[in-house]
Amino acid sequence: MKGNKTVVLFLIKFFGTYLLLFLLYSFYLNRTQNEIAPFACAPITKTVAEQTTYLLNIIGYPTEIAQDTETAAIKLFINGKFTAFIVEGCNAISIIILFIAFIVAFAGKFKTTVLYILFGSLLIYFTNIVRIVIISMALFEYPQYEKILHEIVFPSIIYGMTFLLWFIWIRKFSTLKK
Numbered sequence: 001m002k003g004n005k006t007v008v009l010f011l012i013k014f015f016g017t018y019l020l021l022f023l024l025y026s027f028y029l030n031r032t033q034n035e036i037a038p039f040a041c042a043p044i045t046k047t048v049a050e051q052t053t054y055l056l057n058i059i060g061y062p063t064e065i066a067q068d069t070e071t072a073a074i075k076l077f078i079n080g081k082f083t084a085f086i087v088e089g090c091n092a093i094s095i096i097i098l099f100i101a102f103i104v105a106f107a108g109k110f111k112t113t114v115l116y117i118l119f120g121s122l123l124i125y126f127t128n129i130v131r132i133v134i135i136s137m138a139l140f141e142y143p144q145y146e147k148i149l150h151e152i153v154f155p156s157i158i159y160g161m162t163f164l165l166w167f168i169w170i171r172k173f174s175t176l177k178k
Helices: 002-032 043-058 093-105 110-141 143-173
Strands: 063-067 074-078 081-086
Touching: 002 093, 043 063, 043 074, 043 081, 043 110, 074 110, 081 110, 093 110, 093 143, 110 143
Parallel strands: none
Antiparallel strands: 063 074, 074 081
16 A cells, blocks of 8 residues: 555656646746747747857857747758757757656655756756757758757757666665665
């Protein structure tokens, strides 16, 4: 019976946290993103695009961004050539929400949990920026591999990082016992 209580508590904490954060993020998107003309991305998506541009310029890929005039997306240009769209799904917030819900559901000590959520969220966010930088370079150099790069290789980076953080959390910090 105790095992069932543990599972039910996990599910309540996971889905409760996920739902709360999802609703807050949806509210934020509704307030900041415009999906009808004039189109505008949410500030977090624009920030991700700006940080991607900054890193690409540092490593020698002259990059510019511009708000797309037909969708709520940022166009990324390398050497004046359109290379990629950066859209809301590229900002990693949805993955961070999923990460946080999982950590809360397997919560450890309060301070450890809060610090791990902060550390993990920042790590996912910055890994995502690096992921977008690498995929942008790859799309610029090898546009013929767009499908495999965008749909298989690069999502595995961000999901792999998230899974690794979950694994470390459960093994090292979670107080939930088997």
